[in-house]
Amino acid sequence: MTVAFTFPGQGSQSVGMGKELADSFAEARAVFDEVDEALGEKLSDVMWNGPEETLTMTANAQPALMAVSIAAIRVMQARGLDLKSKVAYVAGHSLGEYSALCAAGTFTLADTARLLRIRGNAMQAAVPAGKGAMAAIIGLEHSAVEAICQSVASLGACQIANDNGGGQLVVSGEKAAVEQAAALAKEQKALRAILLPVSAPFHSRLMAPAADAMSEALSKVQANNPIVPVVANVRAAPVTDASEIVKLLVEQVTGQVRWRETVEWFAANGVTSLYEIGSGKVLTGLVRRIDKSLAGTAVNTPADIDAALTALNA
Template identity: 40%
Template sequence: MSSTPKSLAMFPGQGSQRAGMAEFLLSHYPEAAGRIFATADRALGFSLTELCVSGSATEIACTEIAQPAIVATSLAVLEVLSEKGFRPSLVTGHSLGEYTALVAAQVLAPQDAIGLVRRRGELMARVSDKVPGAMAAIFGLPVELIEVICAGLPADGVAEVANHNEAGQTVISGTRNTVAQATRIAVAYGAHRVVELDVSAPFHCSLMDEIEDEFAAELDRYDFASPRLPVISSVTGEPVTTAEEARWLLRCQLAGPVRWVDVLTTAQLHGITDYVEIGPGRVLSGLANRMISGASVRSTNDKRRVAALLQTY
């Protein structure tokens, strides 16, 4: 079937996991989804399938489990859609979701992406065990002001912009006390709302610097190919053009911020009018709905939404 015109496949990151998130996929699309989960189980040496079907919310929330679980579930949805002819024009992923995007672009093999994110999760969990970190979403202030607030805090702590998700929503990350101090100042400056995120590690800030070299060595163990489909990196907001650039950006992603506003801006410049979130979440489709007037935006996080999307191919 011909390419889906002007569509962007968006793959969600950590936080989109939930108990039973793959149950409907394996029940209704056992062959397509089963292939992906069988690959994941072999790559990991344990039954990720069982965890994604019947694991508790607590089990699935552990960073080292959540990351491969989200990637596998997203890949399973992609497999189901691809069998019916879904062919995106571009792909992208929010942080962790970039691994799924690289599989979609044939840069990484599915089993390699799942193995990498398992190790990524283990290393991130190690940082969390050492440092009492936190992340918080700040609504209603420009990212430039939040950067100024963070830069003015005492040097004995860390608070940095982690995600620039939309014009009025920025996530900060760092040490718990310093993040709390930054949010108090943000409220004083007129932030509409502050939400502490329920996360297991302070992602996308300099606290992750200590694991960069170790993870880079892990990345070097895997084969990367040049993208067969344009991939917009959440690190730069620009297309990835080579295998080595893809590898390097996955390293940079650990401590660097997610530039989601730039990702969607680049997608619009490429003429994208159809935005499809592929995986267990709905955050990215919500962001696209609010940021892009008149766009077609769809998600795939449950049986009804997947079935509706399949009707269009």
């Protein structure tokens, strides 16, 4: 069995996430305390008690999701998991790439929390409210959606932001262009083409101010080579050099999350099992749609951790 760990992105948050881990394990409580201290506020209180609209804010959801993932990792490590010997690769969806890098030792927990707070605020501030939009398009090929984006260019920026696999693509850009792209997708018999309730056009070139902010923020933190290779979002291939990782994280703000290709890369390079570490099971569901030869397992409760450790140590 060759294993990769994956880490969820925005949309996997829910009120109460991580509470069972904190109640059950001192190592998890220590992670949430350290994140609270790094941010100078009780993010854990918002995570566990809401309100949901506050947790869903980009600047909160990003460090919160990372905290749950790292809490689970620290619990597993305290119970004997040696990441370097048991896990061949790590990868994360969008903000989840930061969780993966924290797990692999590229960034400290405190630095990762602060980077994600900066990232969330910068992405939110990059585009005035109402100017940008995102739409999910289900049931068309990547090439067809790419052609649609090109055909609406006269209306403004529009590009593929996420290739999630299973025929699920997300486009992002200026509102008029994205709305027209969704309409054209319906004309081309997409199963669904719906505008998403998001606060900004993530992973589009409109995020350039946020990319600049992340370039500056990343230049101020220590980045170490990861102890296991990280399969980067914008490359869908493994990276082990810290300076290259930082460069790709800046590119990621305006670039495409190539998740389908990431999972396909795993399957083509000997990985047999993907463990999704953290809140929810979105990535585990995508695995089944992308490549049924891969086993996907979500790990976010004490029982999940026990089962995963048993399997990993078998």
